[in-house]
Amino acid sequence: MRKLTTALLAGLVLTAGAGAALAADKTEISVARFFGACEADYGTVTDVTKANGECGIITALINKFNAESTTTVVKPEIVEWPGYDQLTARIRSGEPPVISVMHEAVISDYSSRGLLEPLDEDFAKAGIDVNDMTDASRQGVTKDGKIYAMPFDTHTWLWHINMNLFKEAGLVDGAGKPILPKSTDELMQQAQQFKDKTGKPYFISTLANETAFYTRTFDTLLYQQNVDFFADPTKVNFSAPEAKNALQLLADIFSKDLTTKNQDYAASVSAFAAGEGGVFICGTWLIDTYDQESKKDGALANGYAVTAFPQLYAGSPRVWADGHSWVLLKQDLSDAQRASAVEFMKFLWDNNYEWARTGHLPVRKSIIESEQFKNLPHRGDIASLAVNGTALPSAVKRQFSIQEIEGEEVGSAMRGDKPVEQALTDAETRINELLANAK
Numbered sequence: 001m002r003k004l005t006t007a008l009l010a011g012l013v014l015t016a017g018a019g020a021a022l023a024a025d026k027t028e029i030s031v032a033r034f035f036g037a038c039e040a041d042y043g044t045v046t047d048v049t050k051a052n053g054e055c056g057i058i059t060a061l062i063n064k065f066n067a068e069s070t071t072t073v074v075k076p077e078i079v080e081w082p083g084y085d086q087l088t089a090r091i092r093s094g095e096p097p098v099i100s101v102m103h104e105a106v107i108s109d110y111s112s113r114g115l116l117e118p119l120d121e122d123f124a125k126a127g128i129d130v131n132d133m134t135d136a137s138r139q140g141v142t143k144d145g146k147i148y149a150m151p152f153d154t155h156t157w158l159w160h161i162n163m164n165l166f167k168e169a170g171l172v173d174g175a176g177k178p179i180l181p182k183s184t185d186e187l188m189q190q191a192q193q194f195k196d197k198t199g200k201p202y203f204i205s206t207l208a209n210e211t212a213f214y215t216r217t218f219d220t221l222l223y224q225q226n227v228d229f230f231a232d233p234t235k236v237n238f239s240a241p242e243a244k245n246a247l248q249l250l251a252d253i254f255s256k257d258l259t260t261k262n263q264d265y266a267a268s269v270s271a272f273a274a275g276e277g278g279v280f281i282c283g284t285w286l287i288d289t290y291d292q293e294s295k296k297d298g299a300l301a302n303g304y305a306v307t308a309f310p311q312l313y314a315g316s317p318r319v320w321a322d323g324h325s326w327v328l329l330k331q332d333l334s335d336a337q338r339a340s341a342v343e344f345m346k347f348l349w350d351n352n353y354e355w356a357r358t359g360h361l362p363v364r365k366s367i368i369e370s371e372q373f374k375n376l377p378h379r380g381d382i383a384s385l386a387v388n389g390t391a392l393p394s395a396v397k398r399q400f401s402i403q404e405i406e407g408e409e410v411g412s413a414m415r416g417d418k419p420v421e422q423a424l425t426d427a428e429t430r431i432n433e434l435l436a437n438a439k
Helices: 019-020 053-068 084-093 104-111 121-125 136-143 162-168 185-198 212-224 242-257 264-274 286-294 333-349 352-356 399-414 418-435
Strands: 027-031 073-080 099-103 157-160 279-283 304-308 321-322 326-327
Touching: 027 333, 053 073, 053 286, 053 333, 053 352, 073 333, 099 333, 104 326, 104 399, 121 333, 136 326, 157 162, 157 212, 157 264, 157 286, 162 185, 162 304, 185 242, 212 242, 212 279, 212 321, 212 399, 242 399, 242 418, 264 279, 264 286, 279 321, 286 304, 304 418, 326 333, 333 352, 399 418
Parallel strands: 027 073, 027 099
Antiparallel strands: 099 326, 157 279, 157 304, 157 321
């Protein structure tokens, strides 16, 4: 996801071993990825166990692959998250990367236009056992009965908690666990108690310069109320009273100053680490980063916890989810290039546990059921997410564009720029106009 650096602009960054790209006996393939740039820390690291965080682990994985492969060298291309404008432009120019990271929510937009290579036969030959894929990951990469990507993770929305501040606020039980709300009324009461006791907002939220927080949180609140807002994948329906309830809750949190305001992603990530609030609503990918932070002197010292998004409604424990995957772009590839692309995907498949150390859920049943994975910090606290993580129906087109529109309108209501009812109506109208023209 988005990292704390301005070095994300789509430049080429060669990892250790990539100088071998000039060797005549190796096939070079380009791999477009986001996850940030961290060459100063991990540019020469090939021992993946010594890497942490999304950027560190993916950088070390590519370094390791380049150091070990006798046939292939990967040339990584680091792009700004989410990178789809750049990818589309490169496809149109006839110069796409060989492989690109892609959210599962986006795959159908590209596969339906014939821009991705189906991979079922390649996986069978390479020994990638699709039956070992978790149900969520296999569903996420399967479109129209064909597998179009190698799944990399399932990531979901959850609560990162500063236990030191929760203790100060009197929100820790006798077992040392955070006291979490079980209803919207309890949420507002506890959030106000936290603010009164600590002088800080209960929530840290990413409310500026992007829409992800608004969409993912709103969708989670709808899922918890069993609202099937995409019962028809060709149009959205936000007219249910539960949608108004969810959006009004977000607006109340904002108007009562129970959350930080005007922070972008980088600022909110840093704010939680600095102890500026109690709960950071964000994703699985920060678990490893904050766990490492809790082992240092600072606001999170010996005081970090993580939990699945608390169930605030009686309906369901479901929560927003998506997944990262790797796709092979359709183009004029040589047999050697395609073989090298599949070789790299198989390497990532074999090393899925290492990627899961970020906090993301693994895509392999054999890993998610292993003691090695279960023994990672905090994994028991989020085990339910493997079952309750919920994506939009795969038949829904233009999912990233939908999320942008939805986030814009949810944000406008949360900040008080629009009445709740108007924002819901505008979101529904804009999304359905988009889908009516989707091909």
